[in-house]
Amino acid sequence: MGRGRDERDNEADLSAGPGPVSRHADGGAAGAARHLGPLRTMPLWLKILTGVVAAVLVGGIAFAGFWFFRLQGNISKAPLNAGGGSTESPANDATGRMQILILGSDTRDGKNSQYGSADDSTGYGKSDVMMLMDISEDNKRVNVISFPRDLLVDIPQCTDQKTKKVYPARSGVMINEAMGEAGIGCAVDTVNKLTGMQVDHFMMADFNAVKELSNAVGGVEVCISDAVFDPDSGLRLPAGTSSVQGEMALSYLRTRHAFADGGDLGRIKAQQGFLSSLTRKIKDEGTLSDPARMLKIADVVTQNLTVDDGLASVPALLTIGNRLKNIDIGKVAFVAVPTTPAPTDPNRLVIAEPAGAQLFSALRKNVDLTDPTAPTTTAPAPGESATPTPSPTETAAPVPPYNKAIQPVTVANGSGVPGRAQELVQALVSGGFAATSQFQAQPVAKTAVYYGPNFADVATDVAALLGIPAEQVIPLPAIQGVQVYVGSDFTTGTAFGSGAPALPSDIVNQTAGDKVCQQANPALIVRQ
Incomplete structure (x- = not known):
């Protein structure tokens, strides 16, 4: 009985070829041959290159990740x-x-x-x-x-x-x-x-x-x-x-x-x-x-x-x-x-005006400080006089029937820009209106020149000096003298609408292209 079982087992083994087990084995062998064939035939140099590229990619990703997280963690x-x-x-x-x-x-x-x-x-x-x-x-x-x-x-x-x-x-x-x-x-x-x-x-x-x-x-x-x-x-x-x-x-x-x-x-x-x-x-x-x-x-x-x-x-x-x-x-x-020394303490500084206001105005307008916007007036041609000579038939400009130096002119800063009034006060003083003052005012959109009784001529001249249009010169009985109320339409410059702010000529200390030697403090100079 035992032998018969062995013989049956052997017979089953011998007859397994045509059966399902044999077909599975054959399929597996065929599959292995199909999948491994290209690898067996790949040149050695290509295998090495593939491995190197894979290593570089993995290493590069790891390197980039390391530095990203390192730098991010530093901040x-x-x-x-x-x-x-x-x-x-x-x-x-x-x-x-x-x-x-x-x-x-x-x-x-x-x-x-x-x-x-x-x-x-x-x-x-x-x-x-x-x-x-x-x-x-x-x-x-x-x-x-x-x-x-x-x-x-x-x-x-x-x-x-x-x-x-x-x-x-x-x-x-x-x-x-x-x-x-x-x-x-x-x-x-x-x-x-x-x-x-x-x-x-x-x-x-x-x-x-x-x-x-x-x-x-x-x-x-x-x-x-x-x-x-x-x-x-x-x-x-x-x-x-x-x-x-x-x-x-x-x-x-x-x-x-x-x-x-x-x-x-x-x-x-x-x-x-x-x-x-x-x-x-x-x-x-x-x-x-x-x-x-x-x-x-x-x-x-x-x-x-x-x-x-x-x-x-x-x-x-x-x-x-x-x-x-x-x-x-x-x-x-x-x-x-x-800056200039502070009035209350010479060891401290305050912003020098109007230069400070001019600088901030230029920055807000995005002016190139190394080459500020040129004046709108054109230079005279060679041989041409900068000041035209009037013909005999022309009459000289009339002299104002008042003393500019004593006219009460105020500048109300409603532009929303700190220091803006000081810049215009300086322009008015330079134009002869020495009694000019300033104050901070509520923001307004449009600039105007207001004037009180008997100050129409002064208001006209003030507006002309600042380039403010005549239609923006307005009588206001409650005003004593002349008031320039600066709005958000006049945030830069001293000529309305020009937008070309004045700047001190030495406002730039140096550029990154300049090689400058610093002056030593005489009190700390030593002998070499």
Whole structure:
């Protein structure tokens, strides 16, 4: 029985060929031959190439992912405003005109603890450096406007976005204190109020950022007229050109006494010279087109950078960098806000007028500060007199039947632009109307010249001086004298409708293309 079972099993094995098992085996063999055939016939070089490409793709994706998450993780962020809000729609970071407030924090916490005491590391700190970077819509121009830390300004009401504590508005306060209580957003709101512009983003770096960035680019060239040593900052430089990095680069930017007369304005010019040199080096050495160097710099910068929510991503920062990489360095203008010693304290500064109002007016109108709009009047042809000689039949212009210097003329600023009235007051004074005053008024859309009884002739001359049309000269019995009520249709310039603002000839300190040697403070010059 057992043998019979064995024989049946053997017979089943022997007869399995034509059955289903045999057909399955045959199909499997045929399938293997069909699928493995091409691999068996693929050349060795093609197999190697395929493996290399796959490895590169996988490695590239992993590398890109590593750097993306590393850089993204480096970024710190804070709110853009402190209650001031935005009066404009958000700018298109890729294509729109853009203002970025650049701040250098003097906080001494973390890696910066060696530069101060524990008391210095509390709160938000003060802005050791404050610059407004203005990028034109066509990416052809950049204005960098520096605000002295000793500048007295009005700080608006600000709310700390973390604690929701409200800090009241203050007047006559140093601008570097704006962010000390309510954070960076309060500094942004202060600059908005001061300039009449709208800051789109901010970037704040600390002391360590300067050291690390200067090391990453291999040093930055600076120039000074004489050998100098500042014991307060530790800056020691020989006369002429030197390359500074690390601690020495930080000392160069921090020193408050080494340049010019030892004041804040000399410090600003030195900082602008440093940034000009840094810009030239990055452009000349092709850093922006070198991925390895760019990653190194990006890593350094993002580790020491705080930005607003709108910039708190790697793509957003890359967008800004991409806009800047092709700008002509001769069109990167460095400007300091015009200032004069404060009447209440000669060690502090206030905005000098009308130059300050003229600068802010030009910025709002997007004027090229390196080549401001030319006057609308054409120059006389060669050989032609600039002042036509009247013919014998022509009569001279009639002399006004009044004394311009004593006529009461006021300028009511309803334009919504801070400082606008001062600019027009200066134009009127220059035109002979010495008794001109100003005040802030309710916003209006249309400019008008109002006049009281017996002042029609004065009003006509005032309107002509400012280019205001005759149909906008209006009698108003309640007015004493003449009042120029400035509306939102007259926000720039001193000639209505021309839009060509006057600017001081020396408003630009330098461009990024200029190599400037800083003047050393005579009190700190040392013998080499």
